[in-house]
Amino acid sequence: MIRDALIGSGLAAFLFCLAYGYDVTPIILVGGLYAAFQLVISGRIGDRKFEIVQETQSGGRVSKLTFGDVGGQETAKRELVEALEFINNEEKAVRLGIRPLRGILLSGPPGTGKTLLAKAAANYTDAVFISAAGSDFIEMYAGVGARRIRDLFGTAYSTARACKKKTAVIFIDEIDVLGGVRGRHQGHLEYDQTLNQLLVEMDGLASVSREGVRVLVIGATNRADLLDPALLRPGRFDRLVDVDLPDKVGRRHILSIHTRHKPLADDVDIDKVAAETYGFSGAHLESLTNEAAIMALRAGRVRINMNDFSEAMEKVIMGERVERKPDEEELRRVAVHELGHAVVSELLKPGSVAAVTVSSRGKALGYVRQSPKSDRYIETAAQLEARVSVLLAGAIAEELILGERSTGASQDIQQAVETARKIVNCGLSDLGIISEEDIPRDQYHTAVTGLVQVQEERTKSLLATKAEFIRDVAGELMSMEKMNGDTFRARLSEAA
Numbered sequence: 001m002i003r004d005a006l007i008g009s010g011l012a013a014f015l016f017c018l019a020y021g022y023d024v025t026p027i028i029l030v031g032g033l034y035a036a037f038q039l040v041i042s043g044r045i046g047d048r049k050f051e052i053v054q055e056t057q058s059g060g061r062v063s064k065l066t067f068g069d070v071g072g073q074e075t076a077k078r079e080l081v082e083a084l085e086f087i088n089n090e091e092k093a094v095r096l097g098i099r100p101l102r103g104i105l106l107s108g109p110p111g112t113g114k115t116l117l118a119k120a121a122a123n124y125t126d127a128v129f130i131s132a133a134g135s136d137f138i139e140m141y142a143g144v145g146a147r148r149i150r151d152l153f154g155t156a157y158s159t160a161r162a163c164k165k166k167t168a169v170i171f172i173d174e175i176d177v178l179g180g181v182r183g184r185h186q187g188h189l190e191y192d193q194t195l196n197q198l199l200v201e202m203d204g205l206a207s208v209s210r211e212g213v214r215v216l217v218i219g220a221t222n223r224a225d226l227l228d229p230a231l232l233r234p235g236r237f238d239r240l241v242d243v244d245l246p247d248k249v250g251r252r253h254i255l256s257i258h259t260r261h262k263p264l265a266d267d268v269d270i271d272k273v274a275a276e277t278y279g280f281s282g283a284h285l286e287s288l289t290n291e292a293a294i295m296a297l298r299a300g301r302v303r304i305n306m307n308d309f310s311e312a313m314e315k316v317i318m319g320e321r322v323e324r325k326p327d328e329e330e331l332r333r334v335a336v337h338e339l340g341h342a343v344v345s346e347l348l349k350p351g352s353v354a355a356v357t358v359s360s361r362g363k364a365l366g367y368v369r370q371s372p373k374s375d376r377y378i379e380t381a382a383q384l385e386a387r388v389s390v391l392l393a394g395a396i397a398e399e400l401i402l403g404e405r406s407t408g409a410s411q412d413i414q415q416a417v418e419t420a421r422k423i424v425n426c427g428l429s430d431l432g433i434i435s436e437e438d439i440p441r442d443q444y445h446t447a448v449t450g451l452v453q454v455q456e457e458r459t460k461s462l463l464a465t466k467a468e469f470i471r472d473v474a475g476e477l478m479s480m481e482k483m484n485g486d487t488f489r490a491r492l493s494e495a496a
Contacts, residue, residue, distance in 0.1 A: 065116065065119045065120050065123055066120055066123055066124070067080075067081065067117075067120045067124065069116070069120065069257065070113050070116045070117055070120055071113075071246070071250060071253035071254035071256070071257045071282065072112075072113070072246030072247075072249075072250025072251060072253050072254045072282055073112070073113055073117065073243055073246065073250065073282075074250065075242075076106070076108075076113075076117060076241050076242065076243045076244075077117070077120075079239065079241045080104065080106075080117060080121055080239075080241055081124065083101055083104055083238075083239045083241075084121055084124050084125050086098055086100060086101055087100070087101070087125045087127075087167055087214070087216065088124075088125060099235075100214065101216060101238045101239065102202050102216070102217065102235065102236055102237075102238060103202060103216070103217040103218070103219065103236050103237035103238060103239075104121075104216070104217075104218050104219075104237065104238070104239045104241060105175075105218075105219045105220075105221065105224065105227075105232070105237040105239065105240050105241065106118065106218065106219065106220045106221075106241050106243050107220075107221055107222075107224040107240060107241070107242055107243065108222070108242055108243030108244050108245075109222060109244070109245060109281060110222055110281065110283070111281035111282055111283025111284060112243045112244065112245060112246070112281050112282055112283075113243060113282045114173075114220035114243050115131075115171070115173060115220065116282075117241075117243065118131070118169065118171040118218045118220065119171075121169060121216075121218060122169040122171075125167050125169065125216070126165065126166075126167070127160070127165055127166075127167035127168055127169045127216070128156070128159045128160050128163050128165050128167075128168045128169070129168075129169050129171065130152065130155060130156050130159060130168060130169070130170050130171070131170075131171040131172075131173065132152055132170075132171075132172055132173070133172070133173045133174055133177075134172060134173065134174040134175050134176065134177030134178045134179070135174065135177050136148065137149060137177075137178045137194050145178065145193060145194030145197070146193050146194055146196070146197035148194075149194060149197040149198050149201060150197065150201070152170060153170070153201045153215060156168035156170050156213075156215050157213050157215070160213040160215075161213060165213070166212065166213060166214060167213070167214050167215070167216065168213060168214075168215045168216070169215075169216050169217075169218060170215060170216070170217045170218070171218045171219075171220070172217065172218070172219045172220070173220050174220065174221060174222075175219035175220060175221050175227070176221045176222070176223045176224075176226045176227055178194050178195055178198065179195055179198065179219070179221075179226075179227045179228055179231045180195075180226050180227065180228060181226065181227070181228045181229075182195060182196075182228050182230075195228060195230075195231070198231070199230055199231065199236065202217060202236045203235075203236070217237075219237065224240065245279060245280070245281055246280075246281070246282065246285075247375050248274050248275060248278075248374065248375050249274075251274040251277055251280060251285060252270060252271060252274040254282050254285045254286075255270050255273060255274055255285055255288075255289065256270060258285060258286050258289040258290075259289050259304075262289065262293055262304055263302060263303045263304065264303060264304050265301075265303040265304060265305035265306070267305055267306045268304065268305060268306050268309065269306065272306075273288075273309050273313075275371060275372070275373075276313060276354050276369075276371040277313065278372050278375055280316075284316055287316055288309070288312050288313060288316050289312075291311075291312035291315050291316060292304050292308040292309045292311075292312040293308075294312075295307075295308040295311050295312055296308050310354075310355065310484070313369070314355070314357070314361060314369060315361070317369070318361035318362045318364055318367060319361050319362030320361065320362075321359060321360065321361055322360045322361065322362070324360045324365075325360075326360075326365060328478075330365075331358060331478055332402075332474055332475075332478060333398060333402060333406060333408070334358045334365045334366040334408070335358050335366070335474040335475075335477045335478050336397050336398055336401045336402060336470055336474050337366065337394040337395070337397060337398055337406075337408055337409070338356050338357070338358060338366045338367065338368050338394065338477070339356065339397060339470045339473055339474060339477065340393040340394045340395075340396060340397025340398070340400075340463060340470065341356075341368045341390055341391075341393050341394045341397075341412075342356045342368045342488060343393065343397075343462070343463060343466050343469070343470065343492065344389055344390050344393035344459055344462055344463065345368065345370060345390045345393070346488070346489065346492060347462055347466075348386045348389060348390065348462075349386065351371075351373065351485075351489070352370050352371060352372065352373075353368060353369075353370060353371070353485040353488055353489070354369045354370055354371035354484070354485045355368070355369045355482060355483065355484050355485055356368050356369075356477060356482070356483045356485075356488055357369075357481060357482040357483070358477055358478060358481055358482075359481045359482060365408065371485065380428075381423060381428035381429075384419055384422060384423050384428070385423070385451070385454075385455055387416075387419050388416045388419050388420055388451065388452060388455040389455045389458055389459045389462070391412045391413070391415050391416040391419070392409075392412065392413070392416050392452070392455060392456055392459050393459050393462075393463065394408070394409050394412055395408075395409035395412060395413065396456065396459050396460055396463055397463055397470060400460070400463055400464065400467055400470075401467060401470055401471060401474075416452060416455075417448065417452060420448045420449075420451040420452050421448055423451055424436075424444065424447050424448055424451070429447050429451060430447070431443070431447050466492075466495070468495070469491075469492065469495040472495075473488075473491055476491075
């Protein structure tokens with residue numbers, strides 16, 4: 001009513017001044033500023049990037065995606081299904097006095113399938129699925145983020161009613177953008193206002209008001225430690241589901257999903273690929289299978305073979321081949337360096353070398369790709385010491401065969417020192433259990449460097465017995481560019 005009165009008064013003043021010949025420029029300027037202000041408040045300015053994706057059983061992608069289509073996350077799926085059963089079996093939950101869930105937080109590294117799990121959850125509960133990103137809610141205009149939160153929940157209720165659904169799932173990706181600890185953005189309260197509005201909306205989810213529709217919020221983040229404690233308390237995000245990197249069995253499952261519609265050659269061993277892709281996320285594995293298909297297409301083959309997977313694995317890990325070509329002297333140094341890594345790795349951990357190459361990828365002139373026998377989640381002092389030895393082997397091989405070391409080992413040395421620090425910090429050194437902050441710096445330095453020096457001497461003695469082998473195979477590797485693990489082990493066995 002006040003707005004209408006102001007508009008009417010302004011229009012009357014404009015017509016009066018126009019009729020009597022007065023300058024109407026100030027009135028136009030004031031009116032324009034007022035109109036712009038109203039557009040900002042209504043959200044029509046600065047709202048172009050905000051889009052809510054509505055996906056329903058009848059017309060979207062959700063109906064095609066089930067938990068069976070999400071590989072490598074069996075524990076996360078079980079935990080999520082258990083939480084969703086409270087929605088599907090609401091009457092039984094009410095009889096047992098179970099409070100309905102309001103939110104589920106999916107936390108884990110990028111590419112592990114958090115978005116896929118949210119879509120499968122919407123399908124499992126026969127719900128409408130509405131997604132938005134955390135960055136969609138933050139703008140420079142005060143109050144816009146809070147209004148968008150209200151719009152998001154309003155859209156969830158209205159869409160569910162239109163589709164005749166009892167449940168709506170709101171998925172907020174990268175929720176740490178709007179859900180961070182309050183007070184950290186000094187001078188910019190828009191973040192705090194947006195989070196406060198989200199907390200208010202989630203607090204109202206317990207009752208089946210608003211036409212009998214229940215809303216479940218699923219958030220996804222890579223940094224759960226950044227979230228405000230008020231968001232994580234029981235009654236808001238009731239469940240924290242860890243969506244971690246898949247183990248070997250999980251990787252095998254993911255690879256089988258992504259290769260089921262791809263023509264594979266008879267030599268493709270999916271179990272071997274799964275074993276060699278330790279540390280890969282689901283997104284990495286999807287990229288791996290896609291790159292392997294591209295390799296086959298480039299070669300003009302109609303089926304994907306094992307070599308395509310090997311090449312694709314190196315591309316995913318190291319990047320595309322580059323045109324950088326070292327001269328013969330430098331290439332020989334690279335070959336000696338990589339063979340040093342490979343020899344010590346194979347002597348300390350038999351069967352660990354998957355490939356040795358001197359072809360440039362990314363910033364690396366060469367590298368050794370290793371294949372662990374099994375996934376490891378803890379390491380002993382002996383295993384960490386073996387890692388230090390392998391890291392130092394490249395530089396020591398250069399010194400042994402070519403007479404001096406080079407800057408090519410700088411990254412290896414840095415990693416070796418970090419591994420030695422880990423040994424000390426975990427209480428696995430002669431110092432026993434220590435506090436890095438409290439121990440004298442000189443004592444700490446002596447312990448770390450002492451560990452590195454011991455492994456340096458160990459590596460020298462190991463390589464001294466294989467110096468002739470490295471000299472012979474270096475030339476062969478230079479011409480071949482790449483040697484697979486089986487060929488390398490056969491040559492090493494012959495030289496024993």
